[in-house]
Amino acid sequence: MVSRETPLLTLSNISKRYGQTVALQEVSLELQHGEVLALLGPSGSGKSTLLRVVAGLTHPDEGALTLDGREITHVPSHRRGFGMMFQQFALFPHRSVARNIAFGLEMHRWPAIEIQRRVTEMLELVGMAGYENRTIFELSGGEQQRVALARSLAPEPPLLLLDEPLGSLDRRLRERLVEELREILSHVSTTAI
Numbered sequence: 001m002v003s004r005e006t007p008l009l010t011l012s013n014i015s016k017r018y019g020q021t022v023a024l025q026e027v028s029l030e031l032q033h034g035e036v037l038a039l040l041g042p043s044g045s046g047k048s049t050l051l052r053v054v055a056g057l058t059h060p061d062e063g064a065l066t067l068d069g070r071e072i073t074h075v076p077s078h079r080r081g082f083g084m085m086f087q088q089f090a091l092f093p094h095r096s097v098a099r100n101i102a103f104g105l106e107m108h109r110w111p112a113i114e115i116q117r118r119v120t121e122m123l124e125l126v127g128m129a130g131y132e133n134r135t136i137f138e139l140s141g142g143e144q145q146r147v148a149l150a151r152s153l154a155p156e157p158p159l160l161l162l163d164e165p166l167g168s169l170d171r172r173l174r175e176r177l178v179e180e181l182r183e184i185l186s187h188v189s190t191t192a193i
Helices: 047-055 097-107 112-125 141-153 171-187
Strands: 009-018 021-031 062-067 083-086 160-163
Touching: 009 047, 021 047, 021 062, 047 160, 083 141, 097 112, 097 141, 112 141, 141 171
Parallel strands: 083 160
Antiparallel strands: 009 021, 009 062
16 A cells, blocks of 8 residues: 655656756656646747657656655556646547546446446536537537536546646636636645646
8 A cells, every 4th residue: 555645747857858948857846646746938948858758648758756655657648647748638539428427437347336426526526517528519619628627627637737738728718717727636636747
């Protein structure tokens, strides 16, 4: 059993280069269970690269990652079990709202009754109860963002990675949704970057 004093995620001296360009240089950090970490910096400063390394989509040239004290540096992305939400929400247009949220649960082979329960719970969490049968095309940008968040949180990932998830929304909506996002992450005690 892992002690709650053990950081959820530890990055030790992570470096990544693309040819002569240094994207990350000896980045180290610890993220505790339930913490939310915001990466700030100008375009091209390595924020997305760092998220891709944590997700396992990009491998570091140097350094190590551990999850609950277990080395995951070379564990493939699909085996890390992290939730990911990116600027382009990547919702499935041919699926209803409920089926979009259920996608990860279906991939993890949850029983149908548990999928239905969890989808209902997630819709309530993001303030979209009653939207389960709508198509993605019937949703506003903010509603699509909420569906993407619900889909990312549904499988109860140990870590949620968000790469500018509000970047494609207008300023007023972005400001409102950042507060809602903070409240939702706090409510479900999800660790996030």
